[in-house]
Amino acid sequence: MQTPTADTTAARRPRGRPRKTLDERDDGNRRVELVNAAARLFRRKGFDATSTRDIATAVGMHSGSPFYHFKSKGALLYAVMDEGMRSATLRQTAALEQACAALPDAAALLRVLVRNHFDILLGPGSDFIPVMLYESRSITARQRSSLAKLQSDYESVWQPVLQALSEQGRLGCPVKLARLLIFGALNWSAQWFDAKKGASLDELADAAVALFIGNNPKPPGRRVRP
């Protein structure tokens, strides 16, 4: 767990920049380890309060070694955010495709999106998106606009669902503002949610959806018709 070599032999690993041969697949794994450790530390302590030495230690490296994989601390932060957004979008797309086939009801689709968002935000291994949400001050303008594209992709899926609810008169305010307020309500949960006590993610999702589209026009119960 401390040293990167798992061999039982006492053989020293070769020094120098490793050649990329087919039987050396450590490289990619170490990079992934660094990103995961960075996500966890950036989330717990914040970007500025986390040193590259902290990250190196967390994966059993020495202080200079992370810079073999990333050219700067900022690049490591961006990698966390970028990977977080790509993973989140993939999961959202999968969840929605599965749901679309079964329930064409807009309220049910909103519930799927909300539930999935809570999972991404609060579920196991959920450090990447909170880091993206709360450390965006520390990336460059160029990086921010690259991320904005990914965020836009993620959010664009919500648009038709909210639009449909609005047209059904089930949304209390304009779609654009509703989206911003709803994301706020969800994203803020990363600040107070405690997995070990209180509501489950399912209960949370139910409560959120009920708060937003309430017991409006369409009466509760019988959301899906067989």
Added chain:
Amino acid sequence: MQTPTADTTAARRPRGRPRKTLDERDDGNRRVELVNAAARLFRRKGFDATSTRDIATAVGMHSGSPFYHFKSKGALLYAVMDEGMRSATLRQTAALEQACAALPDAAALLRVLVRNHFDILLGPGSDFIPVMLYESRSITARQRSSLAKLQSDYESVWQPVLQALSEQGRLGCPVKLARLLIFGALNWSAQWFDAKKGASLDELADAAVALFIGNNPKPPGRRVRP
């Protein structure tokens, strides 16, 4: 604006720890200036990315001088948060007392609370509460629990209003979760709101209230009866 002495004479200010005499009231003012500058910088760049030198420069002091007024950088951060919460609570109490006399309707009271919260969060000179919300990782556990008391006072005012709405069947979910989700929706606006474009704070408050208690049971229009 650069030097603390406004005299036209070239007289040097006396060195050494100043005695507290009645004709020296600079002391308190400089402290306030430091807190204001700290709030602005902590908000824009974050606590860790702001140096005490930045703050000193912002008020025309030299690098060591802030420590004459505050024993540490952390004490300066806590002063920002503490003052922000006390000010916010005072303003909320004033707004609510005024509203209670006029409109006893729970929905109208919620709208007053929401509008006031947006003002505290997004109005002119509104750096203190965002700093409190987004830099709480940087204070000690002891400070955090002191602040929690103030936050609890601030939030307690919302409880009876939400409770009344819940009993009227106008709240889609349990009161406790509603409070957390609503504060999330509001607090997140500090991340995206741009005073120079888009909705006004009044429009924002209308939209938020409409989203939360929607066009539920009681029909819209005629909220107050003359």
Added chain:
DNA sequence: CCTACCGATCGGTAGG
């Protein structure tokens, strides 16, 4: 509140 300063830490690099 300024001057002069210190110890610690940090991001990053050369060279292997």
Added chain:
DNA sequence: CCTACCGATCGGTAGG
């Protein structure tokens, strides 16, 4: 990926 290291910056202090 390690070793050894550097320049810069930072929070904080003594002494007046």
